[in-house]
Amino acid sequence: MSQSTAATAEHYTSTGLPSRKILMWTFIGSECMLFGSLLITYLVYKGKSVVGPYPEELLNIPFITVTTFVLLMSSLMMVLALAAVQRGDMKWGKVWLLMTALLGIVFLSGQIYEFSHFVHEGLTLKTNLFGGSFFLLTGTHGAHVTVGVIWLLSLFGMATRGRLTQADAETVEIAGLYWHFVDVVWIVLFTVIYLLV
Amino acid sequence: MAVTGALASDAARAEKSPHRGAYSGGLWSWITTVDHKRIGIMYALSAFFFFLVGGLEALLIRIQLAGPNGTVIDADLYNQLFTMHGTTMVFLAIMPLSAAFFNFIVPLQIGARDVAFPRLNALSFWVFFLGALFLNASFLFGGAPDAGWFGYANLTSSQYSPGIRIDFWVIGLLVLGVSSIAAALNFIVTIINLRCPGMTPMRMPLFTWMTLVTSFLLVMAFPAITVGLVLLMFDRMFGTLFFNPAAGGDVLLWQHLFWIFGHPEVYILLLPALGAVSEIVPVFSRKPLFGYPFVVYSGVLIAFLGFGVWAHHMFSVGLGPIANTVFSAATMLIAIPTGVKIFNWIATMWGGSLRFRTPMLFAIGFIAMFIIGGLSGIMHSSAASDLQQTDTYFVVAHIHYVLFGGVIFALFAALYYWIPKITGRLLHEGLGKIHFWVMLIAFNLTFFPQHFLGLHGMPRRTFTYQEGLGFEAMNLMSTVGSLLLGASTLIFLWNFIRSIRKGEPAGTDPWEAATLEWSISSPPPHYNFRSLPEVHSRDPLWAVDTSDSVPGDDPARPEPHMPSPSYYPVVLALGIVGLAAGGLTQALPVVFLGVAVMLFGIYGWAFEPLER
Numbered sequence: 001m002s003q004s005t006a007a008t009a010e011h012y013t014s015t016g017l018p019s020r021k022i023l024m025w026t027f028i029g030s031e032c033m034l035f036g037s038l039l040i041t042y043l044v045y046k047g048k049s050v051v052g053p054y055p056e057e058l059l060n061i062p063f064i065t066v067t068t069f070v071l072l073m074s075s076l077m078m079v080l081a082l083a084a085v086q087r088g089d090m091k092w093g094k095v096w097l098l099m100t101a102l103l104g105i106v107f108l109s110g111q112i113y114e115f116s117h118f119v120h121e122g123l124t125l126k127t128n129l130f131g132g133s134f135f136l137l138t139g140t141h142g143a144h145v146t147v148g149v150i151w152l153l154s155l156f157g158m159a160t161r162g163r164l165t166q167a168d169a170e171t172v173e174i175a176g177l178y179w180h181f182v183d184v185v186w187i188v189l190f191t192v193i194y195l196l197v
Numbered sequence: 198m199a200v201t202g203a204l205a206s207d208a209a210r211a212e213k214s215p216h217r218g219a220y221s222g223g224l225w226s227w228i229t230t231v232d233h234k235r236i237g238i239m240y241a242l243s244a245f246f247f248f249l250v251g252g253l254e255a256l257l258i259r260i261q262l263a264g265p266n267g268t269v270i271d272a273d274l275y276n277q278l279f280t281m282h283g284t285t286m287v288f289l290a291i292m293p294l295s296a297a298f299f300n301f302i303v304p305l306q307i308g309a310r311d312v313a314f315p316r317l318n319a320l321s322f323w324v325f326f327l328g329a330l331f332l333n334a335s336f337l338f339g340g341a342p343d344a345g346w347f348g349y350a351n352l353t354s355s356q357y358s359p360g361i362r363i364d365f366w367v368i369g370l371l372v373l374g375v376s377s378i379a380a381a382l383n384f385i386v387t388i389i390n391l392r393c394p395g396m397t398p399m400r401m402p403l404f405t406w407m408t409l410v411t412s413f414l415l416v417m418a419f420p421a422i423t424v425g426l427v428l429l430m431f432d433r434m435f436g437t438l439f440f441n442p443a444a445g446g447d448v449l450l451w452q453h454l455f456w457i458f459g460h461p462e463v464y465i466l467l468l469p470a471l472g473a474v475s476e477i478v479p480v481f482s483r484k485p486l487f488g489y490p491f492v493v494y495s496g497v498l499i500a501f502l503g504f505g506v507w508a509h510h511m512f513s514v515g516l517g518p519i520a521n522t523v524f525s526a527a528t529m530l531i532a533i534p535t536g537v538k539i540f541n542w543i544a545t546m547w548g549g550s551l552r553f554r555t556p557m558l559f560a561i562g563f564i565a566m567f568i569i570g571g572l573s574g575i576m577h578s579s580a581a582s583d584l585q586q587t588d589t590y591f592v593v594a595h596i597h598y599v600l601f602g603g604v605i606f607a608l609f610a611a612l613y614y615w616i617p618k619i620t621g622r623l624l625h626e627g628l629g630k631i632h633f634w635v636m637l638i639a640f641n642l643t644f645f646p647q648h649f650l651g652l653h654g655m656p657r658r659t660f661t662y663q664e665g666l667g668f669e670a671m672n673l674m675s676t677v678g679s680l681l682l683g684a685s686t687l688i689f690l691w692n693f694i695r696s697i698r699k700g701e702p703a704g705t706d707p708w709e710a711a712t713l714e715w716s717i718s719s720p721p722p723h724y725n726f727r728s729l730p731e732v733h734s735r736d737p738l739w740a741v742d743t744s745d746s747v748p749g750d751d752p753a754r755p756e757p758h759m760p761s762p763s764y765y766p767v768v769l770a771l772g773i774v775g776l777a778a779g780g781l782t783q784a785l786p787v788v789f790l791g792v793a794v795m796l797f798g799i800y801g802w803a804f805e806p807l808e809r
Contacts, residue, residue: 012394012729013390013391014389014390014391014392014396015389015390017390019313019314019386019390019391022385022386022389022390023313023314023382023383023386026382026385026386026416027382027416029416029417030378030382030416030417030419030420031420033416033417033418033420033421034420034423034424036420037420037421037423037424037425037454037457038424041424041428041439041450041454044447044450045439045445045446045447048445048447049444049445050444050445051444125431125435125436125437126435126436126437126438128438128444128445129438129439129444129445129446131437132431132437132438132439133439136427136428136431136437154800154803
């Protein structure tokens, strides 16, 4: 916020905050309701499947713990990326942005591996309620991570062409808000789906 | 700009507006516009078009029910008509007509030059418009959706509703949800962040307040139906088992998800109407709104409570005595803030210098009809009483007293009140009064008998009835009333078309109103305010002291720069609807084409220079 320079000097706003940031926070509020509704669907159908495979036979907690750690580390990279852009260090800004996206891709690869493993074990969308609600909930999260990765790579591409500078720290900050939110959602999903299996 | 007490002088009205050409420009200028006023007008025109479509569907229903054993339409078409009547009126008529006023009026009321995100605003409109066409295209391709506007599972499953009718409904509503959420996010940010200097929250006009509350309801409530629709879509397209009882699926989950959205939705429809009435009653009583903070907070309270009452739509499914009691009590609680508002409007009129112009007549008609609808609502709030009324015409009567006698009357009040600001010309007062009285009588003739029909046991959503059940006379009354209602709408249309061509010029402030939209010319210049106003009171144009700075349009000052037109919003909207069409037909090339167009729209949008 305080970093906004003359180049990004906004028009007058009532709160003094940039409108884009309020937009992102409000959008996150709406997304909470989306993931909340999906999570409730998952919980309502927990233990209601009439045929297997059941979650306790399939879920691989150690494996997902590793990918969860990777996703958490990507949040750290995001923080470092924003800090670098804010102090005008675009070289490290680019490095950390790329690292954030790469860790996101590692997480997604883990999810793809997990999904294909489950399908191999006989769990598809159609198998039982666990299959449908699990794939829909974690798949929706994965789609959000994918959007975030594309967003981060776009920012990285802009930075490499010199179109993202210290003046655009707010743009990076807003992408960061989204990225951290997607991470926080995963913490909840990891706890509810895997740890409380 | 201080009001002098007399009606705005004829000289001032006759003065030709300096912004006569405010809406000039060809079709392309409308397609690419990002001006909140033009977008508001497009919302209003398309909403009114769909209001006529939904009304026509209702008239067909009423003609079929005019006598016993009707043969005008068959059961299958009847199912499509009542489903599309409900869906159209809720999603394609009332919500976008409210959105039209959000767009046109709110930035003016808060002293802003546009909404916070003008291109996002254009996107909301185009997604709504194309989504509405998509939904109605179902009539041309194998029939319209036919499972009722709340589409209960598992009637909507592939087993019981094969074909693509329900797919049109599911995907159409998902598309419309994108539009609603985008618009709501935009208005939240606009109202929080673009108020002119001095306009603290407790100085905001009531209509702006209710727009804010409605927008919060939209962003919180729409995700629930989105998830419900996605579950249904997966069941129908990918063979999941969410609503399949044989596999352990729970059909009640649909009802919960739908009504967690559906009851806030009722307030999404109602609160803008309450806001408009709270603007109109003070102006035509020539008194500030009585108990402003109470009216604001009761609106907020209605929204909060609205999230905790959804299961009162589900009393008949047998949730058990504890759930029923809790939801009964919560529902009764909502009567309190609603009653507060009604008493405040009456107290505003009390001792006021009342002027019964057309907007005021519609506002008072709204209060009276809404009270009747509210009272039958309190009857439903008791679970025991509701069990007698569920799925009868009593419920049909109730919802129409709330949504037609309530919301539509208030929206007509708003149209008569704000159209002079939008077009620069007043509507004809005599025709307006004829419209009001015909509509009031016709409305009651149509819907009051339905209370008795319901109590006598006539079920809703049944395409005909046999003679000798005692339903004939009241159904005929209802049908005659509905035809009169249709005629009253034609009076309005004629009044509107006539006024655009030869209506009396409105001048800046034809009603001597108090809020900022009346401080600039009608229609407003494209930049609204040449210099931003500064307010120190709730009713800046009524302020006795002159500390309020409402500068008017000083031609000596430079025109503010406004955002350039953009075609990316309509491109992105086309991509979204293309994706929807691909999902509907399950044709992968169409899906990819839609996604490609979306990506082109998003990237073009992101890298487009804003002001040049």
